[in-house]
Amino acid sequence: QVQLVQSGAEVKKPGASMKISCKTSGYSFTSYYMHWVRQAPGQGLEWMGIINTSGGSTTFALKFQGRITMTRDTSTSTVYMELSSLRSDDTAVYYCARVPRIPPHYFDSWGQGTLVTVSS
């Protein structure tokens, strides 16, 4: 069955970087784009960006541009999201979520979420 399994919780200090992985299985990796979505405590879902798992191109939400990187490893069907210059308001649960390459375009399967805590 389709699985998106994310790496474990992390605690980071302000100014540090984090890198989360999302290992997929049970489907054709390059047939879906992968997105990252986060939810800060008490806040709503926030779209962060997308990676084309085939070619590797990326598009990010404006607020993250300059400090976010998304990469993929097609040999292991894994995507990575790195966020740098962490601040306390980056404390959140981070989700990877796939979207079919061809319509319909919606998040049809999600990872279990990774809690990242930014604290001094």
Added chain:
Amino acid sequence: QSAPTQPASVSGSPGQSITISCTGTSNDVGGYNYVSWYQHRPGTAPKVVIYDVSSRSLGVSSRFSGSKSGNTASLTISGLQAEDEADYYCSSYTSSSTFVFGGGTKLTVL
């Protein structure tokens, strides 16, 4: 890119119907039929209930329905049940080739 506007909370009694609105712009909700709705319970991953404005995801109860008029999409849940209590988010594709989520609505079943 501003988030589409959703009511912060809605409530209803078991058996009643409720509607959650999602008001965006012509650059997102109004411009595309790629509007989807997600049910999110604490400690779990979000689950799609409606996609492409009005298509129900596999396994989702027929009590859930979606529609759109202009820049506003709506999710209606009829015959409310206790298990429907959750946060609900709309999402839309945008003219910037990005996605955006609404602010979220907390549904309370009284």
